[in-house]
Amino acid sequence: MSAPNKSYDPVEVSSLQPDELDQARDEALAAIAAAGSLEALKETRLAHTGDRSPLALANREIGALPPAARAEAGKRIGAARGAVAQALKTRQAELEEERDQRVLVEEAVDVTLPWDRAPRGARHPLTTMQERMADVFLSMGFEIAEGPEIEAEWFNFDALNFKPDHPARTMQDTFFVESEDTGVVLRTHTSPVQARALLSRELPVYVVALGKTFRTDELDATHTPVFHQMEGLAVDEGLTMADLKGAIDAFVTGLFGGHLPVRLRPSYFPFTEPSAEVDMQCFVCRGASIELGAEPCRTCGSEGWIEIGGCGMVNPRVLTAAGVDPERYSGWAFGLGVERTLMFRHGVKDMHDMVEGDIRFTLPFGMEI
DSSP states (O other), X not given: OOOOOTTOOGGGOGGGSHHHHHHHHHHHHHHHHHOOSHHHHHHHHHHHHSTTSHHHHHHHGGGGSOHHHHHHHHHHHHHHHHHHHHXXXXXXXXXXXXXXXXXXXXXXXXXTSOSOOSOOOOXXXXXXXXXXXXXXXXXXXXXXOOOOSEEEHHHHTGGGTOOTTOGGGSTTTOEESSOGGGOEEEOSSSTHHHHHHXXXXXXXXXXXXXXXXXXXXXXXXXXXXXXXEEEEEEEETTOOHHHHHHHHHHHHHHHHOSOOOEEEEEEEETTEEEEEEEXXXXXXXXXXXXXXTOOOOTTTTTSSEEEEEEEEEEOHHHHHHTTOOTTTOEEEEEEEEHHHHHHHHHTOOOTHHHHSOOHHHHGGGTTOO
């Protein structure tokens, strides 16, 4: 930069000429007005007010002018720079207002929309069905008993009067843990809870047990290797088949309503003697479908009765294995499959629906508690 020179002619400094200053100012104002965003305005500010901008370079030349010319040049440059600064401030405010308005629109929350748009899902109907079954027995004064799903072979078979050569003890029906020599199995029924309850509780015993059981079945429309059972056990002095029949009647009425008739058909189970299959009258056709000319019933297959489980008086050998005197005490047991109950109570046709986790299956059953 040259030193002040009294004989220097300001006209020769082109950047200080009025036309040049007006052009630089107008270009800056046009660029500011054309800036469509805050980022674009920032680039415009650097280009027209930065250290290398035309107005900044012209301002530097003032020092090289004679003293008499500095005031006029400084006044012109100040006016131009002031106009540019004011334009920047105004455009900055406009763009910020546009940005704020855009944010209000793009990020607005519609408070009139439903607040519970996320689907809630539903409890699995097997869970609800087990709780319903348990509630019926709890209302009769029973207690809930539990047992492990990985069970000792003694509790699962021996204590329940299953002979060593019983077919259910082979690998065809039972999941053994590691090998048959371990004596540990995945329980094939909830009946082991009978023995555990008798060994761990003071008599009399009135318990109901629910839970998973495991058998080597293939998954198809009516079978699954993992299923649920409910087991009822009562051991007291003087219990008879009449008490068992009364409890089953109360259970069927509590679960299905309508005081449906119940019948017992002779059968065989190693852990009960005598034993019986339990049938209840079809809750849809009420037995009318067996008559000639009657409309067929899909629920009971027009047989008029539905098999719901097995029952019987506890075998004295089971009582003895649990340390109970069979001469003084007697008992009854009653068990059924939860999946089977769900299938005929709600018209479920395929066991796959219960295990595949499709929410379209569970949602119709709702959030019942």
